[in-house]
Amino acid sequence: MSPSVCKLSFVPLFCLLFLGHFVCGQLDYKFYDVMCPNLTNIVRSGVWSAIANDTRMAASLLRLHFHDCFVNGCDGSVLLDGTDGEKFAFPNQNSLRGFEVIDAIKTNMEMACPSMVSCADILTLAAREAVFLTGGPYWAIALGRRDGLTANQTAANTDLPSPFEPLENITAKFTSKGLDINDVVVLSGAHTIGFAQCFTFKRRLFNFDGSGNPDPTLDASLLSNLQSVCPNQDNSDTKLAPLDRVSSSRFDNNYYNNLLNNSGLLESDQALMGDNRTAAMVNIYSKFPFLFSKNFGVSMVKMSYIGVLTGQNGQIRKNCRVVN
Ligand code: HEM
Ligand SMILES: *[C@@H]1O[C@H](CO)[C@@H](O)[C@H](O)[C@H]1NC(C)=O
Ligand SMILES: *[C@@H]1O[C@H](CO)[C@@H](O)[C@H](O)[C@H]1NC(C)=O
Ligand SMILES: *[C@@H]1O[C@H](CO)[C@@H](O)[C@H](O)[C@H]1NC(C)=O
Ligand SMILES: *[C@@H]1O[C@H](CO)[C@@H](O)[C@H](O)[C@H]1NC(C)=O
Numbered sequence: 001m002s003p004s005v006c007k008l009s010f011v012p013l014f015c016l017l018f019l020g021h022f023v024c025g026q027l028d029y030k031f032y033d034v035m036c037p038n039l040t041n042i043v044r045s046g047v048w049s050a051i052a053n054d055t056r057m058a059a060s061l062l063r064l065h066f067h068d069c070f071v072n073g074c075d076g077s078v079l080l081d082g083t084d085g086e087k088f089a090f091p092n093q094n095s096l097r098g099f100e101v102i103d104a105i106k107t108n109m110e111m112a113c114p115s116m117v118s119c120a121d122i123l124t125l126a127a128r129e130a131v132f133l134t135g136g137p138y139w140a141i142a143l144g145r146r147d148g149l150t151a152n153q154t155a156a157n158t159d160l161p162s163p164f165e166p167l168e169n170i171t172a173k174f175t176s177k178g179l180d181i182n183d184v185v186v187l188s189g190a191h192t193i194g195f196a197q198c199f200t201f202k203r204r205l206f207n208f209d210g211s212g213n214p215d216p217t218l219d220a221s222l223l224s225n226l227q228s229v230c231p232n233q234d235n236s237d238t239k240l241a242p243l244d245r246v247s248s249s250r251f252d253n254n255y256y257n258n259l260l261n262n263s264g265l266l267e268s269d270q271a272l273m274g275d276n277r278t279a280a281m282v283n284i285y286s287k288f289p290f291l292f293s294k295n296f297g298v299s300m301v302k303m304s305y306i307g308v309l310t311g312q313n314g315q316i317r318k319n320c321r322v323v324n
């Protein structure tokens with residue numbers, strides 16, 4: 001769907017003329033301008049203090065928004081507590097981080113603008129601020145998402161991409177959300193920040209595909225480094241390695257430079273070099289960082305519109321962890 005900027009030539013009946021612009025039942029760039037003008041500052045300062053305490057939190061907030069949008073759309077359902085929640089789905093459990101940061105922002109938001117700002121909008125704004133504060137691009141977002149009433153753990157298990165599945169399958173999951181192969185390549189660039197646990201890439205290090213050897217598409221120096229971080233025993237499974245070996249706390253285009261010298265961390269990262277269509281894009285984003293920045297913003301906006309609830313659908317949660 002596209003953001004709703006009502007044109008004067010066609011103003012649906014349910015739109016109201018409000019201080020010079022039309023507010024409709026859908027997303028709007030000025031959605032909170034009148035009722036919560038300090039919205040962006042509140043989110044930015046919450047993200048800023050979280051990152052000041054823990055640099056990795058920028059990456060964790062970005063991933064939280066992605067995992068929200070790919071399950072039931074961007075409706076804040078990932079934030080809901082409960083053992084049947086999405087938090088406990090395989091890709092999320094003991095992996096997603098940042099819930100307390102969203103809670104803290106929401107608490108400040110409720111003090112400034114009670115029951116006005118959805119948790120889904122807070123997530124999309126927090127992801128944008130996190131990217132910007134780590135040196136990445138900034139982009140405009142239409143707001144007015146509403147919060148979902150249910151979580152869907154089954155969908156979290158089936159719809160989120162796994163690092164162990166082939167590019168074809170990952171692309172199919174993106175396509176089913178209205179994204180395309182270009183979005184796969186550009187949004188994978190999010191792995192320019194943050195960390196992954198050993199179990200998500202360990203099979204590349206010792207006995208890849210039953211060959212008895214490491215993954216041949218893994219750089220030799222990175223391989224020996226990762227083998228010492230993640231020794232071949234179960235108790236190393238939750239140790240961490242940076243997704244971008246060169247600059248893991250900086251949002252830049254080194255993710256693509258790494259792929260060009262066999263230094264992608266996840267199989268699904270390095271797989272972008274195994275297909276000539278995606279490899280061509282990797283080459284371009286490695287050469288032209290500004291093009292990556294621009295396209296990353298465009299794809300993030302696309303992702304942030306997946307399955308949004310607007311108008312009278314859903315609700316504005318008071319506490320992001322529970323429905324009202
Ligand atoms: C293309 C398919 C993708 C796969 C297979 C994938 C897989 C993964 C895996 C396995 C991890 C490590 C999790 C852990 O060890 O606990 C991870 C981390 C991360 N992912 Fe992805 N991901 C994909 C796409 C994306 C997208 C589209 C975004 C955001 C736009 C994203 C953002 C991140 C970030 C920022 C981290 C680091 C999180 C942290 O340090 O807390 N990923 N991803
Ligand atoms: C806006 O929010 C920021 C961050 O929470 C705060 O420091 C500032 O005082 C607020 N400004 C107004 C006018 O409320
Ligand atoms: C700071 O980050 C650490 C993790 O690195 C976390 O345990 C702690 O709760 C954070 N403190 C605050 C005030 O956010
Ligand atoms: C949850 O997701 C699954 C898989 O996408 C779907 O089949 C099911 O209908 C969903 N359940 C609800 C209650 O929406
Ligand atoms: C990829 O998708 C196909 C078709 O849906 C499925 O049969 C196959 O098991 C998937 N492969 C992996 C590794 O998930």
Ligand SMILES: *[C@@H]1O[C@H](CO)[C@@H](O)[C@H](O)[C@H]1NC(C)=O
Pocket residue numbers: 219221257258260261263
């Ligand atoms: C990867 O390539 C970049 C240039 O694109 C170079 O600066 C860097 O040293 C290379 N890293 C390795 C491990 O070969």
Ligand SMILES: *[C@@H]1O[C@H](CO)[C@@H](O)[C@H](O)[C@H]1NC(C)=O
Pocket residue numbers: 276277
């Ligand atoms: C991509 O590779 C396939 C076969 O591997 C080949 O047929 C095709 O021409 C290539 N396309 C481009 C754009 O190089």
